[in-house]
Amino acid sequence: MNLADLNKVARAMVAPGKGILAADESSGTIKKRFDVIGVESTEDSRRDYREMMFRAKDAMTNYISGVILYDETIWQKAKDGTPLVKVIEQAGAIPGIKVDEGTQALPGCPGELITVGLDKLAERLKKYYEQGARFAKWRAVIDVGNGIPSATAIHTNAHALARYAALCQAAQIVPIVEPEVLMDGDHDIDRCYEVTEHVLRKTFQELYEQRVALEGMVLKPNMAIAGKKSPKQASVAEVAEKTIKLLKSWVPSAVPGIAFLSGGQSDEDATAHLDAMHRIGGLPWGLTFSYGRALQAAPQKAWSGKAENVAAGQQAFTHRAQMNSLASKGEWKADLEKKKAA
Numbered sequence: 001m002n003l004a005d006l007n008k009v010a011r012a013m014v015a016p017g018k019g020i021l022a023a024d025e026s027s028g029t030i031k032k033r034f035d036v037i038g039v040e041s042t043e044d045s046r047r048d049y050r051e052m053m054f055r056a057k058d059a060m061t062n063y064i065s066g067v068i069l070y071d072e073t074i075w076q077k078a079k080d081g082t083p084l085v086k087v088i089e090q091a092g093a094i095p096g097i098k099v100d101e102g103t104q105a106l107p108g109c110p111g112e113l114i115t116v117g118l119d120k121l122a123e124r125l126k127k128y129y130e131q132g133a134r135f136a137k138w139r140a141v142i143d144v145g146n147g148i149p150s151a152t153a154i155h156t157n158a159h160a161l162a163r164y165a166a167l168c169q170a171a172q173i174v175p176i177v178e179p180e181v182l183m184d185g186d187h188d189i190d191r192c193y194e195v196t197e198h199v200l201r202k203t204f205q206e207l208y209e210q211r212v213a214l215e216g217m218v219l220k221p222n223m224a225i226a227g228k229k230s231p232k233q234a235s236v237a238e239v240a241e242k243t244i245k246l247l248k249s250w251v252p253s254a255v256p257g258i259a260f261l262s263g264g265q266s267d268e269d270a271t272a273h274l275d276a277m278h279r280i281g282g283l284p285w286g287l288t289f290s291y292g293r294a295l296q297a298a299p300q301k302a303w304s305g306k307a308e309n310v311a312a313g314q315q316a317f318t319h320r321a322q323m324n325s326l327a328s329k330g331e332w333k334a335d336l337e338k339k340k341a342a
Contacts, residue, residue: 001169006216007256009134009174012094013218014257014286017325018065020176022261022292023050024098024137025070033296039305043072051078051087052303053296056314056321060091063321068096068137068176068290074128085132096135096176097128099164103141112153113141115160118167125171135174137220138164142181144195144227154202162206169216176259176290178220179203183263185227189234193224193242200250214254220290221247222263223273236269240276248284257286262294267320268337270294271327278330288328295320 013020025033030049031041039045050073054060067088074097076084085095101117115138125136140157142149161177168175181196200221207214224242226233234242247258262270274289289295298320303313326332 001213001216002172003213003216005172006169006174006213009094010216010218010256011286013066013135013174014259014288015065016286017329018063019289019291019321019324019328020096020259021053021064021067021295021321022137022290023053023070023073023296024068025292026102027070027072033300034305037300037304043076045305046072047076047084048079049300049303049305051084052310052313053299053317054084054087054091056317057091059314059318059321060088060093063318063325064091064093065288066094066096066135068098069133070098074131074133083132089132094134095132096137097133098139099124099128099136099168100138106153106156109148109150109153111145112143112148112150114153114156115140118160118163121164121167122171125167125173129171129173133173135176135218136164136168137176137178139178139180142179142195142199144181144185144187144191149195149199154199158199158202158206161203162210162212165207165212165217166210169213174216174218175212176218176220177203177207178261180261180263181222183222183225183227183265184229186229186231187227188230188232189224189226189238189242192222192226193246196222196224196246197250200246204250204252214252215256217255219251219255219258220261221258223260225263225265225273228264236272236276239273240280243273244277244280244283251285253284255285257288259288259290262289262291265294267294267297268334271323271332272334274324275327275330275332278328281330289324291324295324
């Protein structure tokens with residue numbers, strides 16, 4: 001393991017004003033997104049959609065530091081025969097790869113999940129590195145509900161995250177460590193804070209025990225935020241304040257950066273929350289975005305599977321990337337969204 005090189009990549013992933021495009025939706029997930037816009041999900045249509053974003057030069061060059069790819073995508077070529085990995089590299093961004101293989105029911109823990117995919121991961125990482133991937137992602141899913149999460153679910157998922165991270169660093173790949181506390185329930189922000197606190201504490205304990213070099217990783221957490229079904233929604237200011245407090249308490253300063261997941265927030269909410277955190281300031285690590293839906297919902301709608309809409313899709317993607325770039329520097333303003341809408 002060359003820690004200096006891992007640290008260099010990790011710092012580039014969270015460079016000021018840039019964030020990570022999460023374009024690693026599984027075939028099943030992207031089919032659901034395409035169903036909404038009336039587009040058949042085929043290997044070619046998925047390729048065309050992602051190529052549209054990767055060739056949005058202004059967005060990719062100025063606002064995107066890296067792209068998380070799905071296994072199908074990392075092997076694909078653009079319509080002109082250029083490998084998509086090369087298209088990303090030519091734009092100045094870093095190719096990455098989602099390596100977990102989804103979730104299964106966690107035995108003995110009703111309603112809880114464990115992320116799988118550690119078997120043969122070392123061999124897969126070697127092939128991904130040869131294909132151009134310089135970072136990877138593994139997502140652990142922690143649900144909040146009546147009697148959950150259990151200590152068992154938190155521990156087993158944290159342990160798997162740490163094992164994945166250690167394997168990545170051994171393969172000279174920067175691990176994105178993603179322990180996601182879901183916002184699907186009816187819990188308030190204080191319950192989210194409490195659960196996320198336990199999750200982060202256990203995750204960093206496991207990373208230490210697995211001898212993961214913190215300087216060579218990026219954390220991708222949820223924000224401290226109320227569940228979508230909660231009657232008590234927190235303000236932007238409260239989300240920012242509690243999230244920063246939580247992260248400062250549990251994320252060592254040795255970590256080069258934190259790149260938030262959007263987790264089902266609206267486009268503008270995810271941007272506003274990130275902006276508010278930067279306005280608080282005093283952050284010991286880089287703090288940016290690693291958004292999927294919050295970057296892609298607008299371009300998907302604008303594109304709608306039509307070649308004549310590629311420019312409109314790229315414009316929508318560039319706008320969202322620019323808004324989040326501004327937020328990652330504490331320079332976003334809501335009226336910039338209104339100008340776009342007008």
